[in-house]
Amino acid sequence: MRGQTADKEWNGKEEEEEGETAGEDEDLPSFPRPSPARSGNSPHHTSMGKGGPLHGLQNCRGENYLTSGASAAVVDLLPPSAGGDLAAVCSWPDEMRFRYRWSSPLHYANTPGVCDFDYSRDCHNAKGEQDMCVVGAINNYTTQLMSYGDSSAYNLTESLMFLAHFVGDVHQPLHVGFADDEGGNTIVVHWYRRKTNLHHVWDVSIIETAMKDFYDNDVDTMIEAIKMNITSNDVRQWKTCREKSVTCADKYASESTSLACDYAYQDVEQDSTLGDEYFFSRLPVVEQRLAQGGVRLAAILNKLFSNSEEESKSGSQFLI
Numbered sequence: 001m002r003g004q005t006a007d008k009e010w011n012g013k014e015e016e017e018e019g020e021t022a023g024e025d026e027d028l029p030s031f032p033r034p035s036p037a038r039s040g041n042s043p044h045h046t047s048m049g050k051g052g053p054l055h056g057l058q059n060c061r062g063e064n065y066l067t068s069g070a071s072a073a074v075v076d077l078l079p080p081s082a083g084g085d086l087a088a089v090c091s092w093p094d095e096m097r098f099r100y101r102w103s104s105p106l107h108y109a110n111t112p113g114v115c116d117f118d119y120s121r122d123c124h125n126a127k128g129e130q131d132m133c134v135v136g137a138i139n140n141y142t143t144q145l146m147s148y149g150d151s152s153a154y155n156l157t158e159s160l161m162f163l164a165h166f167v168g169d170v171h172q173p174l175h176v177g178f179a180d181d182e183g184g185n186t187i188v189v190h191w192y193r194r195k196t197n198l199h200h201v202w203d204v205s206i207i208e209t210a211m212k213d214f215y216d217n218d219v220d221t222m223i224e225a226i227k228m229n230i231t232s233n234d235v236r237q238w239k240t241c242r243e244k245s246v247t248c249a250d251k252y253a254s255e256s257t258s259l260a261c262d263y264a265y266q267d268v269e270q271d272s273t274l275g276d277e278y279f280f281s282r283l284p285v286v287e288q289r290l291a292q293g294g295v296r297l298a299a300i301l302n303k304l305f306s307n308s309e310e311e312s313k314s315g316s317q318f319l320i
């Protein structure tokens with residue numbers, strides 16, 4: 001069965017000394033033991049869009065879609081520094097990539113140059129350890145969060161921050177791109193006149209350009225505009241999940257891979273210059289993926305945390 005990772009126990013191990021550099025901790029176990037719940041290593045307050053990829057921006061701002069039960073659980077789990085705002089800590093996993101070296105492969109999955117995602121073939125880290133990819137991570141942290149309300153062995157604050165972030169990552173098409181080019185990271189392109197790489201174009205540049213051109217450089221204005229375009233039919237379709245797996249992250253990854261082939265990689269080579277034509281034809285895809293990420297994260301959190309009355313009202317088909 002694809003996407004079954006329910007028995008894994010990834011979570012924050014003890015923090016290492018400040019000042020370490022990437023590569024110094026290669027021999028640390030890549031499968032860390034769970035740390036005590038609420039171990040107090042709360043992240044510093046960060047705001048979305050500062051320093052990190054912008055592609056998850058919608059994701060952690062799906063408050064409108066949360067039931068009151070889910071909203072209360074999220075606020076309860078967030079570190080105090082977040083001020084009750086999931087968006088404030090949504091980029092925390094990116095900041096922790098070097099401190100928690102084991103978590104680095106959990107931000108993506110790669111295919112061997114083909115346009116479909118296959119969990120058993122593609123969900124592993126560089127050492128070949130199964131489930132160590134973005135899909136396995138979403139399933140794992142969802143499973144961990146099921147213990148909310150019991151005396152959990154997990155640090156559920158970290159589980160929530162990881163889950164929210166990774167649901168954003170799996171919707172960025174090039175986070176499920178080809179292994180050979182590291183999801184577009186090794187494809188050097190010019191975004192208009194600026195030299196960058198294809199992965200960065202999809203993480204940041206398209207959104208940044210849209211914000212500048214259409215939304216007065218304001219993230220919130222852009223998010224509001226995207227939300228206005230989401231119909232109730234979209235929400236119903238996007239959150240439907242019939243797979244016999246913890247979540248439908250497997251399906252979200254497959255969608256990303258085909259979008260990577262049909263849009264991200266399409267007509268792009270080393271040293272391509274990407275401008276208006278690429279921007280205007282790809283922006284709708286980027287906006288739809290942001291919207292889907294937000295709706296689906298809310299669906300997962302609602303299923304996890306809603307009280308029973310709310311849940312029967314929402315009629316969710318989500319299978320967890």
Ligand SMILES: [Zn+2]
Nearest residue numbers: 094107165169
């Ligand atoms: Zn990430």
